Amino acid sequence: MTDLVPLFGSDDKQRKFTFEQFVGRRFIKPEVGMGLVSKKLIPAGSVVFAETVAWTTEEEHLACQSMKEVNVLLASKVKAMGPEWFRKFLNLPNSHKDDLGVFAGIWDLHQMPIVMNGKRAGILGLNLASVNHACIPNCTLTTVSQYPKAEDGNEMKDKKPTLERIIVRATQNIPANAEITIPYWYAKGQHKARELFGWTEFNFFCSCQSCAKPSPTVEDALDMYNKLELKLCRPESVEKRPAMAFRSAQEVVAKLLSCGIRDARVPMLWFKCGLIAGYHSDVGRALCFLGKAYKMLEILEGTEGVFYKQILSWYMTPSLMPGFGVTTRGLSTVKEGEEMLEKPGTKEVLYMIAAEPREYVRLSRYRRLSDAIAIVRGSRYIVVPEERTKSKVVSKAGPSNQRHSSDFSLEQAKSGAPETVYRSNGGPSSLEKGKEAAKNNALNTKFQASKGNNQTPIRNPSSSDTCTDPELDLLDVCLELKMEFPEAFSEGQSKKSKKKKKKKKKKKGKKNMDKGKAPQQEEAPVVKDLGAKKKVVMVKRGEGGCARRSSLISLDL
Numbered sequence: 001m002t003d004l005v006p007l008f009g010s011d012d013k014q015r016k017f018t019f020e021q022f023v024g025r026r027f028i029k030p031e032v033g034m035g036l037v038s039k040k041l042i043p044a045g046s047v048v049f050a051e052t053v054a055w056t057t058e059e060e061h062l063a064c065q066s067m068k069e070v071n072v073l074l075a076s077k078v079k080a081m082g083p084e085w086f087r088k089f090l091n092l093p094n095s096h097k098d099d100l101g102v103f104a105g106i107w108d109l110h111q112m113p114i115v116m117n118g119k120r121a122g123i124l125g126l127n128l129a130s131v132n133h134a135c136i137p138n139c140t141l142t143t144v145s146q147y148p149k150a151e152d153g154n155e156m157k158d159k160k161p162t163l164e165r166i167i168v169r170a171t172q173n174i175p176a177n178a179e180i181t182i183p184y185w186y187a188k189g190q191h192k193a194r195e196l197f198g199w200t201e202f203n204f205f206c207s208c209q210s211c212a213k214p215s216p217t218v219e220d221a222l223d224m225y226n227k228l229e230l231k232l233c234r235p236e237s238v239e240k241r242p243a244m245a246f247r248s249a250q251e252v253v254a255k256l257l258s259c260g261i262r263d264a265r266v267p268m269l270w271f272k273c274g275l276i277a278g279y280h281s282d283v284g285r286a287l288c289f290l291g292k293a294y295k296m297l298e299i300l301e302g303t304e305g306v307f308y309k310q311i312l313s314w315y316m317t318p319s320l321m322p323g324f325g326v327t328t329r330g331l332s333t334v335k336e337g338e339e340m341l342e343k344p345g346t347k348e349v350l351y352m353i354a355a356e357p358r359e360y361v362r363l364s365r366y367r368r369l370s371d372a373i374a375i376v377r378g379s380r381y382i383v384v385p386e387e388r389t390k391s392k393v394v395s396k397a398g399p400s401n402q403r404h405s406s407d408f409s410l411e412q413a414k415s416g417a418p419e420t421v422y423r424s425n426g427g428p429s430s431l432e433k434g435k436e437a438a439k440n441n442a443l444n445t446k447f448q449a450s451k452g453n454n455q456t457p458i459r460n461p462s463s464s465d466t467c468t469d470p471e472l473d474l475l476d477v478c479l480e481l482k483m484e485f486p487e488a489f490s491e492g493q494s495k496k497s498k499k500k501k502k503k504k505k506k507k508k509g510k511k512n513m514d515k516g517k518a519p520q521q522e523e524a525p526v527v528k529d530l531g532a533k534k535k536v537v538m539v540k541r542g543e544g545g546c547a548r549r550s551s552l553i554s555l556d557l
């Protein structure tokens with residue numbers, strides 16, 4: 001490997017737990033400029049680096065009357081980071097754009113846009129300054145906030161916590177000599193749409209690998225993801241085509257994973273499936289979807305992540321989810337969900353793979369087959385008719401669930417129409433088990449379900465508990481994903497097996513034709529919409545010739 005400029009580095013105590021000494025700055029290409037590159041293999045789940053960052057808000061910038069004032073503001077922020085940090089900051093290249101001045105010139109080139117406490121802000125870390133965006137990144141960025149400290153060193157918990165540190169973690173094995181990339185935003189849609197979004201919101205044309213040379217597989221995956229995300233929010237998908245929604249989610253998750261996308265886009269889909277399950281009172285499936293989502297988010301965002309905390313609170317108390325229990329089509333219990341989480345090979349049941357698009361097959365209707373029978377049938381489960389399971393549902397469900405069960409009409413279930421509508425009062429009583437499961441799930445956090453109140457002044461998010469030994473966590477998640485989506489992880493799939501699959505498909509298609517069936521087709525994509533979420537960078541010319549760069553990357557979705 002050549003031309004690696006030594007890293008600027010921070011004198012962070014956590015440094016020894018990270019791969020900071022094994023990365024360096026290097027010129028990537030003219031369209032992107034410099035970037036951070038690995039010097040040796042960085043295993044998935046490792047912390048690449050964790051560092052303190054300087055930040056300013058858009059408000060502070062806009063309050064400045066001149067470029068000189070902006071420079072004074074930035075100088076004070078940078079000096080506050082300590083003399084060593086200050087010295088290293090001044091060693092970063094300057095954009096020399098529009099005579100911004102020393103501080104604004106460096107800030108302009110290296111800051112990263114985020115949303116902090118709901119306001120636009122820009123952050124700058126000595127290593128982060130060199131990390132570029134990619135639509136399929138190999139790392140994630142998480143933030144750790146802290147309460148401001150009083151003169152006596154005590155935290156002022158009545159004040160809003162502010163960003164103190166960022167953590168960049170590898171979401172996949174990063175070989176030596178590969179660029180370290182993070183998502184400035186969660187890219188979706190086809191290349192042209194992504195390009196437009198990057199330019200309008202972040203002021204640069206994305207030249208990441210997936211944009212520079214768009215491949216049909218990635219384009220397909222990001223396009224499908226974009227359309228499905230929108231589709232999952234539509235009332236008709238939730239209400240009338242739940243089985244189709246689940247099945248599409250399973251397919252898109254597999255696609256994303258097969259392209260190496262292992263970030264918040266995956267848990268976002270699971271979370272939406274959880275909402276649909278909750279809407280139909282299917283507590284069991286909701287728990288499974290939310291459980292998958294929060295476990296992955298715990299690694300991606302850390303236990304302080306906004307999205308993580310929200311999903312976890314719903315996992316603990318699904319009845320608090322918006323729209324929970326509007327119909328009873330999927331009525332199921334916590335126990336059924338727990339059983340499913342414990343057993344391998346439950347994909348068929350969770351995503352209702354064999355169901356008709358309009359159907360909602362209750363968990364209680366699935367019967368697990370023995371290995372021998374499953375191999376012969378080529379399927380793990382059979383679905384028994386509703387009549388035979390009705391009494392079982394009633395007896396399985398707790399007292400609160402019995403009410404819903406008796407409201408349910410079989411005729412309605414057969415017709416696929418939404419039946420009895422009721423609104424739950426949000427009582428978590430029947431979900432104690434779910435809570436326990438969550439507690440046992442190695443969360444190691446004192447998080448308490450918010451139960452509808454937003455005040456969650458949590459423990460001091462000291463960096464030590466976020467980045468000391470995260471190595472194995474992501475690997476565990478990857479292993480689970482690998483079990484669920486083996487196709488998505490078979491990067492080295494042999495040509496032979498691919499050929500075999502092709503042959504099989506051909507045969508199947510022929511069989512269908514013979515039987516007079518049309519080959520199965522994916523539902524046509526419906527919406528064409530950029531739809532990407534917030535996260536903006538812009539350089540505004542303020543009055544008095546003051547170039548103001550305000551920015552935002554929102555880490556919460």
Ligand SMILES: C[S@@+](CC[C@H](N)C(=O)[O-])C[C@H]1O[C@@H](n2cnc3c(N)ncnc32)[C@H](O)[C@@H]1O
Binds near residue numbers: 035129131
């Ligand atoms: C934090 S800096 C990253 C380091 C920077 N490339 C450098 O040369 O110092 C962010 C800036 O890098 C550039 N950049 C980052 N990701 C990019 C991408 N995928 N395509 C093109 N430019 C990118 C943009 O100009 C962005 O404002």
